Ligand SMILES: [Zn+2]
């Protein structure tokens with residue numbers, strides 16, 4: 229089960245080296261690893277900070293590392309922060325560069341900034357905040373961007389200020405169905421992201437949403453620790469396996485040249 233959501237010093241919020249991850253992967257006996265640094269054109273174009281990805285530097289450094297660590301295959305990904313304005317740039321970037329995969333993530337919605345910050349929720353009740361987020365996710369999964377993985381579905385709840393911040397599938401049923409159907413139609417994967425921000429949760433996406441995806445015919449799940457330092461590489465991998473077993477799914481997928489490869493548990 230390859231961890232394909234990993235940040236390195238090519239992300240503005242990480243200073244971890246590619247080499248240290250590869251040493252950890254080698255120590256664990258892992259044969260593949262996937263780096264997916266941030267490209268935050270959503271935030272940048274809205275004047276909310278963020279940074280673009282130094283794609284040439286990223287390819288240069290991962291190519292060098294591939295030569296040095298021949299026993300661990302490096303998959304080259306990117307985590308794209310979605311917004312309508314950023315969409316044409318991402319379409320272009322994925323045409324131009326041979327990324328193995330792209331993770332489509334919604335962090336910032338309607339120019340309100342990242343849902344990581346309390347200001348995002350100012351003046352919004354839970355239902356409105358979550359619908360704003362889910363509508364942006366729907367826009368992202370029906371966009372022209374050639375992505376392979378829907379990143380951390382349910383991210384809005386991670387830092388939400390509400391007493392019961394859990395995102396319930398039933399409260400947004402038709403919107404969530406539209407998102408899941410679009411993901412299935414494109415052949416993309418739902419990510420099992422283990423950076424939850426909550427002690428009582430193994431993966432960020434609520435189980436009832438994952439179960440609904442399977443019910444609708446979805447079978448592709450990817451594993452992502454979303455680690456920003458090597459200590460978090462493969463965090464909670466066992467919990468991902470038990471979640472998959474509860475769902476009756478016996479494999480995850482990684483992507484090579486944007487083609488899914490099954491990895492059986
Ligand atoms: Zn993210």
Ligand SMILES: [Zn+2]
Nearest residue numbers: 233235307454
């Ligand atoms: Zn991430």
